[in-house]
Amino acid sequence: MIDVCIIGGGAAGMSAALGALENGAQKVMIIEKDKELGGILNQCIHNGFGMHYFKEELTGPGFAEKLQEKLKNYDLDIKLDTMCVKITPDKEVHYINGNEGYQVIKAKSIVLATGCRERTRYQIDIPGKRLAGIVTAGLAQRYLNMDGYLIGKKVFILGSGDIGLIMARRLSLEGAEVLGVAELMPYSNGLKRNIVQCLIDFNIPLYLSHTVVDVKGNGRLEQVTIAQVDEKFQPIPGTEKVFDVDTLLLSVGLIPEIKLLTDQKVQLNPYTKGIKVLDTFETSIPGIFACGNALHVHDLVDYVSLESYDAGKHAAKYSNDNSPVVEVVPKNNVRYVVPNQVKLNNDEEVMFKYRVTKPIDKGTLVIKQGDKVIKEMKKFFLLPSEMETITLSKSVFTDTDNITFEVRIDE
Amino acid sequence: MNRLDTICTICPRGCRLTVTKENDQYNVQGNFCKRGVDYGIKEITRPVRKLTSTVKIKGAMYSRLPVYTDNELPKEMLFDVMKALENVEVNAPVKAGDVIVANVLNTNVNIISSRTMNNIE
Numbered sequence: 001m002i003d004v005c006i007i008g009g010g011a012a013g014m015s016a017a018l019g020a021l022e023n024g025a026q027k028v029m030i031i032e033k034d035k036e037l038g039g040i041l042n043q044c045i046h047n048g049f050g051m052h053y054f055k056e057e058l059t060g061p062g063f064a065e066k067l068q069e070k071l072k073n074y075d076l077d078i079k080l081d082t083m084c085v086k087i088t089p090d091k092e093v094h095y096i097n098g099n100e101g102y103q104v105i106k107a108k109s110i111v112l113a114t115g116c117r118e119r120t121r122y123q124i125d126i127p128g129k130r131l132a133g134i135v136t137a138g139l140a141q142r143y144l145n146m147d148g149y150l151i152g153k154k155v156f157i158l159g160s161g162d163i164g165l166i167m168a169r170r171l172s173l174e175g176a177e178v179l180g181v182a183e184l185m186p187y188s189n190g191l192k193r194n195i196v197q198c199l200i201d202f203n204i205p206l207y208l209s210h211t212v213v214d215v216k217g218n219g220r221l222e223q224v225t226i227a228q229v230d231e232k233f234q235p236i237p238g239t240e241k242v243f244d245v246d247t248l249l250l251s252v253g254l255i256p257e258i259k260l261l262t263d264q265k266v267q268l269n270p271y272t273k274g275i276k277v278l279d280t281f282e283t284s285i286p287g288i289f290a291c292g293n294a295l296h297v298h299d300l301v302d303y304v305s306l307e308s309y310d311a312g313k314h315a316a317k318y319s320n321d322n323s324p325v326v327e328v329v330p331k332n333n334v335r336y337v338v339p340n341q342v343k344l345n346n347d348e349e350v351m352f353k354y355r356v357t358k359p360i361d362k363g364t365l366v367i368k369q370g371d372k373v374i375k376e377m378k379k380f381f382l383l384p385s386e387m388e389t390i391t392l393s394k395s396v397f398t399d400t401d402n403i404t405f406e407v408r409i410d411e
Numbered sequence: 412m413n414r415l416d417t418i419c420t421i422c423p424r425g426c427r428l429t430v431t432k433e434n435d436q437y438n439v440q441g442n443f444c445k446r447g448v449d450y451g452i453k454e455i456t457r458p459v460r461k462l463t464s465t466v467k468i469k470g471a472m473y474s475r476l477p478v479y480t481d482n483e484l485p486k487e488m489l490f491d492v493m494k495a496l497e498n499v500e501v502n503a504p505v506k507a508g509d510v511i512v513a514n515v516l517n518t519n520v521n522i523i524s525s526r527t528m529n530n531i532e
């Protein structure tokens with residue numbers, strides 16, 4: 001019998017393994033479908049990782065290697081080239097690989113750390129023909145940075161999140177011409193540093209409040225048309241601009257990869273579209289935990305590692321504890337809060353992570369339980385793209401009403 | 412350069428800056444605080460950047476080895492350094508932190524391996 005079985009060997013899976021091993025789990029297994037550990041980090045060759053967790057600036061592969069070094073101090077079972085195809089409420093894990101075929105093992109607890117997947121053309125309804133040369137940004141990143149294939153020579157990018165911006169710079173440095181980046185929203189979701197160092201440095205125009213309205217070509221993409229959108233995100237006729245390109249990169253969002261759990265009818269969080277978890281990262285299925293990008297999309301791998309370490313720790317300590325559980329609900333100007341529920345079982349601290357719904361220059365975060373105000377805190381320059389955190393002791397929550405998070409806008 | 416439109420990256424406020432040069436005097440506009448002035452002047456006079464890229468590797472699990480600069484390069488040299496890396500080819504095994512190119516183009520900056528890659532042949 002395995003104590004903790006972890007599905008996915010990215011930053012989340014490796015950190016969860018550390019959390020489990022350092023907190024009493026004896027037999028830990030990681031199941032990873034790729035041929036090495038590291039997950040998405042292996043293709044994120046840029047720097048900007050690790051400032052919080054390792055207190056030094058690292059590249060993605062550098063961060064992954066540091067986690068692997070830590071794991072080398074322990075005895076654990078790492079199954080590479082192995083796909084997990086099913087997990088069950090009684091904590092069976094079904095996996096397949098070339099050596100062992102189809103296997104079923106039993107674990108005392110399971111941690112889902114399967115990361116996220118990219119939204120594709122069909123999830124955002126780009127009209128036009130089916131053409132080669134329309135690719136998600138993360139896939140293009142993997143081809144370029146790991147396999148050495150440049151995806152195209154004349155590129156347009158839809159979506160100004162950090163992945164799109166970083167790819168704009170990478171492709172420019174590798175000799176491709178990036179003709180522009182279009183963003184549906186009136187502001188960019190990328191870090192300011194990336195706007196400067198990935199777009200302005202390379203004279204790449206950013207078209208805010210624009211989207212792709214047509215793609216043309218013959219087999220391969222030849223032309224992209226963008227147009228400005230109104231407040232309802234509808235294209236405004238007469239504002240079209242045409243670009244002759246061979247590639248359209250899509251950087252239009254990430255979706256948690258949670259099929260293994262939705263197959264088991266796990267409860268979902270309507271705000272993140274991810275899994276609903278307690279503050280211990282336990283899902284609605286007892287003994288099954290979730291963390292990392294599989295739980296909600298993170299901007300910083302450092303937070304993935306911190307959170308996943310905790311998930312691993314709780315998975316190791318898993319027991320059928322019946323303390324009261326209260327809901328955590330986002331209210332005015334708050335898009336979502338994680339965790340969605342808190343188990344009021346002790347005096348430990350809990351770190352809440354939340355995002356606002358729109359840019360707010362000046363406001364007050366108000367946390368209540370029922371009608372009782374638990375905490376008020378002034379906030380400046382809040383952005384939807386930047387995750388905020390606040391850590392509270394569980395002892396401040398004294399009854400079983402819902403906890404609410406809102407941001408009041410101050411003049 | 413006599414004019415630069417950019418964004419201050421010192422704090423999340425992200426002021427839009429216009430830096431202009433007149434009679435050897437730099438003038439920064441759009442900054443909310445004083446730190447934006449120093450940032451703007453540095454960006455127009457001697458901007459520097461870190462660079463990450465890949466080089467060819469033989470005998471490893473993948474055909475590219477990710478690398479980074481151990482210090483900042485003058486911004487205008489980014490493409491020259493990319494060109495210099497084009498013909499670099501290493502053989503596995505390589506360790507994280509290995510110097511792949513020392514003192515690239517006499518900049519006093521080294522090109523360092525981001526990760527370990529074992530020989531799989």
Ligand SMILES: Cc1cc2nc3c(=O)[nH]c(=O)nc-3n(C[C@H](O)[C@H](O)[C@H](O)COP(=O)(O)OP(=O)(O)OC[C@H]3O[C@@H](n4cnc5c(N)ncnc54)[C@H](O)[C@@H]3O)c2cc1C
Nearest residue numbers: 008010011012032033039040084114115292293299300301
């Ligand atoms: C393109 C990009 C750029 C980023 N840039 C930065 C940055 O500059 N700085 C920063 O701090 N953070 C950055 N991030 C965020 C950070 O890297 C990620 O949030 C973090 O690495 C996610 O870790 P994870 O383990 O949750 O997911 P992943 O790394 O995706 O790991 C999930 C793993 O699970 C495996 N898996 C999935 N399903 C199965 C299955 N059924 N069976 C077996 N294995 C499975 C996958 O193969 C994968 O290895 C970036 C993210 C992306 C996508």
Ligand code: SF4
Nearest residue numbers: 419422425426444447
């Ligand atoms: S000028 Fe000052 S306030 Fe504005 S972004 Fe720079 S540091 Fe922040």
